[in-house]
Amino acid sequence: MMWAVMVLLLILGTALETSIASTWVGHYLPIDAVSPMVVYAALVAGPRRGAVTGFAAGFFGDLVEPHSLGRGALTLTLLGYAAGLAGLKTVRSNVATQIAIVAAVVFVRKAAEAFAGGAAIATGLPRLLLLGLPATLASALLAAWVFRGVSRATGVRIR
Amino acid sequence: MRGDMPVLLLLVTLSLGLMASRDSFGKDAAKTLHGILFFPFEAAANGGGVWHAREENRALRARLVELAAENARLEEAGLENERLRAALEFRPRVGRSALPAEVVGRRGGLAAPLLVVDRGIADGVRRNHPVVTPAGIVGRVVEVAANHCWVMPLIHPECKVSALVRRSRVTGIVEHDRAGGLALTRVPRLADIGPGDVVVSSGLGGVYPAGWPIGEAVSISEEFGGLLAQVRLQSVVDFSRLEEVFILTDPALGPPAPTLPPVEEELGETPEAPSP
Numbered sequence A: 001m002m003w004a005v006m007v008l009l010l011i012l013g014t015a016l017e018t019s020i021a022s023t024w025v026g027h028y029l030p031i032d033a034v035s036p037m038v039v040y041a042a043l044v045a046g047p048r049r050g051a052v053t054g055f056a057a058g059f060f061g062d063l064v065e066p067h068s069l070g071r072g073a074l075t076l077t078l079l080g081y082a083a084g085l086a087g088l089k090t091v092r093s094n095v096a097t098q099i100a101i102v103a104a105v106v107f108v109r110k111a112a113e114a115f116a117g118g119a120a121i122a123t124g125l126p127r128l129l130l131l132g133l134p135a136t137l138a139s140a141l142l143a144a145w146v147f148r149g150v151s152r153a154t155g156v157r158i159r
Numbered sequence B: 001m002r003g004d005m006p007v008l009l010l011l012v013t014l015s016l017g018l019m020a021s022r023d024s025f026g027k028d029a030a031k032t033l034h035g036i037l038f039f040p041f042e043a044a045a046n047g048g049g050v051w052h053a054r055e056e057n058r059a060l061r062a063r064l065v066e067l068a069a070e071n072a073r074l075e076e077a078g079l080e081n082e083r084l085r086a087a088l089e090f091r092p093r094v095g096r097s098a099l100p101a102e103v104v105g106r107r108g109g110l111a112a113p114l115l116v117v118d119r120g121i122a123d124g125v126r127r128n129h130p131v132v133t134p135a136g137i138v139g140r141v142v143e144v145a146a147n148h149c150w151v152m153p154l155i156h157p158e159c160k161v162s163a164l165v166r167r168s169r170v171t172g173i174v175e176h177d178r179a180g181g182l183a184l185t186r187v188p189r190l191a192d193i194g195p196g197d198v199v200v201s202s203g204l205g206g207v208y209p210a211g212w213p214i215g216e217a218v219s220i221s222e223e224f225g226g227l228l229a230q231v232r233l234q235s236v237v238d239f240s241r242l243e244e245v246f247i248l249t250d251p252a253l254g255p256p257a258p259t260l261p262p263v264e265e266e267l268g269e270t271p272e273a274p275s276p
Helices: A002-025 A035-045 A047-064 A071-089 A095-117 A119-123 A125-154 B004-020 B027-037 B039-094
Strands: B098-107 B114-117 B130-132 B137-144 B149-153 B160-165 B171-176 B182-188 B198-201 B213-223 B228-235 B244-248
Touching: A002 A035, A002 A047, A002 A125, A035 A047, A035 A071, A035 A095, A035 A125, A047 A071, A047 B004, A071 A095, A071 B004, A095 A125, B039 B244, B114 B137, B114 B244, B160 B213, B182 B213
Parallel strands: none
Antiparallel strands: B098 B114, B098 B244, B114 B149, B130 B137, B130 B244, B137 B149, B160 B171, B160 B198, B171 B182, B182 B228, B198 B213, B213 B228
8 A cells, every 4th residue: 555655646746747837837937746755755665665766766767857866766775774774863743844844855956956967066056056946945935835635645644 | 873874975975976887778778768758748748838828829810810801901001191191292392272182072973973982172172173193183173062062184085275385385185085094185286286295274265274294195086087186195193093272262373383403502612701
C-alpha cells in the first residue's frame, strides 16, 4: 500500500510539474510539485525511503528533462534523506513543521538546479534567490494542503 | 538510522555514476513512456492552450475587420487630404472671394446634369456666380437657396460660354456637343486652331471672368455646310468626379496667377550689408 501511494504521488507530482504547472503558471511561478511528494514519503516512512523515493523521482525527471542523467537523482536523493532526518528530529505531524521542511527542500533544490544549470551565474545569486522565494512559499503552502488531502484519501498519515 | 547509510551511499554513488556516464540510458524510451503516462495532463495543459488560441484567434479576426475598416477610412482621408491641399494652394491665388464649397448632390441625370453645392444665400452666393476648380471652369450658379445652390455645369445643354483660343485668340462659343462632351462652335472654318490648343473663357457676357481654362482642342469638324468649324474639346474638369469646387463671389475675378518658381540665390553674389 505504502509503495503504491509513493508511486502514485510521484506520478502525480511529475505530471503536475512537467505539464500543467510549467505550461500555465510555470513562467510566473515555477511551482515545485515533485519535492513535496518526496518530502511526504520521507516524513511518512523515514530517511531511507525518502532517499529511495527521491532517487526514483530524480531519475525519472532526469530522463524526461533535457539535462544530464543523475543530476536530479543526486539532488533529490540527498534532499529526501535530509527531509526524513528532519522529520525524525521534529514533530513532523505538525503542519507548520511540514511546511518548513517542504520550503527548505524546494528552496535548496531550486538553488542546486540554478547552480548546476548556470542560471545562478547568469542571473546573479541574490536576484535568483529573491525570485525563488515566491515559488518556494507557494509550493510549501500547496504541499501542506495536498498532504492533508492525500492522507485522507489513502489513510497513510504522517505520524 | 545506521542501516540507512549504505542505501544512501549506494544511491549517491549510482547518481554520480549516471552523471559521469555519457550514455543516454534510453532517454527516448523514457520520453515515450512519459508521454503515454502523462498524456491526460499534457492534453489538459495543451487543451488550455488551444482554448486560449481559439479565443485569441477570434479576437484577432474581429480586430482584422476593424483594421480593414480603419484602413479604408484612412485611405479616403488621405485622398481628401490631397484634394484639400491642392485647394489650399489654389485659394490664395484667386483671393478671398473664392468661396470653397462641396458638391453634395447631383440632379437631372446625364442629359441635363445639375450639381447641388453646400453654399447658399447665407454665404453670399447669388445667381450667375461662376463656379471653378483649380483646373478650370465648372459652370455657374443657376438657383440659390438659403444654404445650398444649384450649379449648371458646362456640359449642360443650356450652358454656353464665350471663349477664345489662348494661342491664336480665335473666338467662339463653348457648349455641349451631342456626345455629352464640350465643343467650341461658331469658329471660322479657316481659323488658326489645331489639336492641343487651349481654350479659355473670353470674359464677354459678364458671367465668367476672362482667361479661365475650359478645355483643350481634340479634333475639328465642319459646321453649317462648311462655313464654320466645330472644335471638339477635352474638358479640363472631370465633371464625373467633382467633389470640391470654388464659387467666385466677385465676378471681376481674373484667372489664378501662375505659380512662380522659387528664386535661386547665387552664392557669392549677395551684397554685404554696409558696416555702421
